[in-house]
Amino acid sequence: MREGALANIAIVGAGVIGVSCAAFLQRDGHSVTIYDPLPPGKGCSFGNAGSIGPGSVVPLSTPGIVRQAVSWIADPDSPLWIDWRYLPRAMPWLAKFIAAGARPRIDGIAKALRLLHADSFRHYRTLLGVDAGSLLHVSGQLYLYESDAAFAKDALGRELRASLGIRSEVLGPDEIRELEPSLGPRFVKAIYLPDSGHCSNPHRLVATIAEDVARNGGRFVRASVKDFEQDAGQVRAVMTEAGRMPCDMVVIAAGAWSQRLAARLGLRIPLESLRGYHVMLPMPTPAPSRPLYPLASKIMMTPMEHGLRIAGTAEIAGLDAPMNERRAAALGRIAKRYFPGIAGEPISVWMGHRPATPDSLPVIGPSPRHRNVVLAFGHGQTGLIGGSTTGLLVSDLVATRKPTIDPYPYRANRF
Ligand SMILES: Cc1cc2nc3c(=O)[nH]c(=O)nc-3n(C[C@H](O)[C@H](O)[C@H](O)COP(=O)(O)OP(=O)(O)OC[C@H]3O[C@@H](n4cnc5c(N)ncnc54)[C@H](O)[C@@H]3O)c2cc1C
Structure with a gap:
């Protein structure tokens, strides 16, 4: 030794x-x-979205998070769902989560996320050796917006990324279609992050x-x-x-x-479990080349070895509550709105527990x-x-x- x-x-x-x-x-x-x-x-x-974004620096809690969460309550397909029976147990964590979204604090959080994420691909290559070639893809990522107003509302993300020197480009509808022809015509703007990418089989x-x-x-x-x-x-x-x-x-x-x-x-x-789901759908033709992230629904759609993975939602219901099949099914429905060519039912459905701190x-x-x-x-x-x-x-x-x-x-x- x-x-x-x-x-x-x-x-x-x-x-x-x-x-x-x-x-x-x-x-x-x-x-x-x-x-x-x-x-x-x-x-x-096992079932994450496979996104490897060295430029993923925006924390979950940001200014205005409470207003946004309230607007989601009435929507059964919204990105957030809280089991009201579990709420009293989650309250101390939620209070810290909201406090962490205050402005001077999130600049420090974004910087710390950047430090941890910047060399992700390089260190995985060290660990994976020859298998890195088939698992890791510096394919870029697209953050997608359905209106100019939605794009304007997401200014904080752009500001944080720019302040940390993360490369990005703004694309219009034609450039989006050129990069991802199987997407429907809903998106009017996108942010392209060329140094980000994905893992095509996290398990x-x-x-x-x-x-x-x-x-x-x-x-x-x-x-x-x-x-x-x-x-x-x-x-x-x-x-x-x-x-x-x-x-x-x-x-x-x-x-x-x-x-x-x-x-x-x-x-x-x-530490709270932020429960999330994925559904695997048959791959559309032509297959998307990179993770796609429509900001309105906050789901990540990633081409994987076994199909198109649609992953997202955050549920606060603890470690022991059973999976909510309805919310999993919603992911598939939402994705089909974005990819008009997808036919067929989900190949599989999964739930996992994100280990989430308040900050x-x-x-x-x-x-x-x-x-x-x-x-x-x-x-x-x-x-x-x-x-x-x-x-x-x-x-x-x-x-x-x-x-x-x-x-x-x-x-x-x-x-
Ligand atoms: C829907 C969804 C999408 C996601 N997308 C992304 C993404 O695109 N990119 C990204 O970076 N992250 C993503 N994540 C988050 C990411 O998957 C997690 O942050 C990550 O998997 C956590 O890894 P871990 O090793 O800490 O936990 P786990 O993978 O959960 O591993 C913890 C292990 O500990 C074991 N364990 C628990 N208790 C004990 C015990 N008492 N004794 C022994 N073993 C124990 C468990 O069995 C488990 O195997 C996503 C998560 C979800 C749910």
């Missing part, structure tokens, strides 16, 4: 964050064991990194972590369904379930109360984009070397 390498780092969660942490930690010579009751990439990382991306981790000696244990054995400010073992597993260090990367685990360590971190930034860094616990969760709607850099940053923090990006904005005690 390399000098300073740890013999057993326990990583809780085999989503895109957990496997990226594992792969970068292994590159420093550490031995890793990953705990998850599910196979790698079967949580939220295969996680599975590929996981296979590489296993090839390099990483162990995958199909068990849920229930608790931690703690002693003198350190975790000595993770307590799983399969028994007590000693460890030198723990990385908590359990996505939307991380709050429950952090609570076992005495940490109170505001749209993940928690990455040491536990404020433990010497050997690293937190890596809360990536919300951009965990695929942020996954590779998160893995690298976690490995920097464990190695106590100069980190690839400043970890301060992601500290656990900021709430």
Whole structure:
């Protein structure tokens, strides 16, 4: 073993964050064991929209979010839905979410998102090797507007992107049709982001990194972590369904379930599941070349290996409520409005839990109360984009070397 390498780092969660942490930690010579009751990439990382946008810097909460949310209440197909029975539990998180949307604050949040997202493709290429070619596509992205008024209303996004030097172009209807001929004629303007793109199979991306981790000696244990054995400010073992597993260090990367685990360590971190859906539709002809994002419905439509993925909606209903079939079906209906040529029923439907903090930034860094616990969760709607850099940053923090990006904005005690 390399000098300073740890013999057993326990990583809780085999989503895109957990496997990226594992792969970068292994590159420093550490031995890793990953705990998850599910196979790698079967949580939220399975069904996301595949968008990899180094220019995705606009947080979910922005000035005017309350007015916008109220306007959505009457629309059953709106991008947001709250289960009123769950509302009392979500209130403290919602209050922090609204506060995070105030103007001076979002400039700092956008900058921190930019830091985490800027080199996403580059770090995934390191992890994926030859498979990067078939999984990653710097295809550009189109943000689509149905009226000049809707375009004008989205000025904040353009302002934030411009302030961070993100390249973009404004396109008119003819240029939109030229780039994406299968779209119907609804859109009058678009923003083209040439440096953004997509992953054409987010599950295969996680599975590929996981296979590489296993090839390099990483162990995958199909068990849920229930608790931690703690002693003198350190975790000595993770307590799983399969028994007590000693460890030198723990990385908590359990996505939307991380709050429950952090609570076992005495940490109170505001994390809510923002439940989202996808439907897979038959690919239209000609197939779209890039992720398409109509701002009115806030759904992402991405060409994938197995069809056209329509992903979106944010539901606040907790981790345990069943899937709402009606909302999933709405995604397919909305997409057919944009692609007049799509025929046929959805191939599959899926729901996942986005692990969302109130300020749209993940928690990455040491536990404020433990010497050997690293937190890596809360990536919300951009965990695929942020996954590779998160893995690298976690490995920097464990190695106590100069980190690839400043970890301060992601500290656990900021709430
Ligand atoms: C509809 C939708 C569209 C999205 N689109 C995009 C997109 O285009 N681009 C983007 O960047 N992001 C997108 N996201 C967000 C992205 O998918 C998530 O941020 C990301 O997958 C989170 O990864 P994770 O590894 O933290 O969580 P997960 O993938 O959920 O992994 C966490 C793992 O922890 C395991 N676990 C939980 N509890 C325990 C325990 N006690 N013990 C052991 N294991 C445990 C779970 O089984 C799970 O496998 C989207 C999300 C949704 C829902």
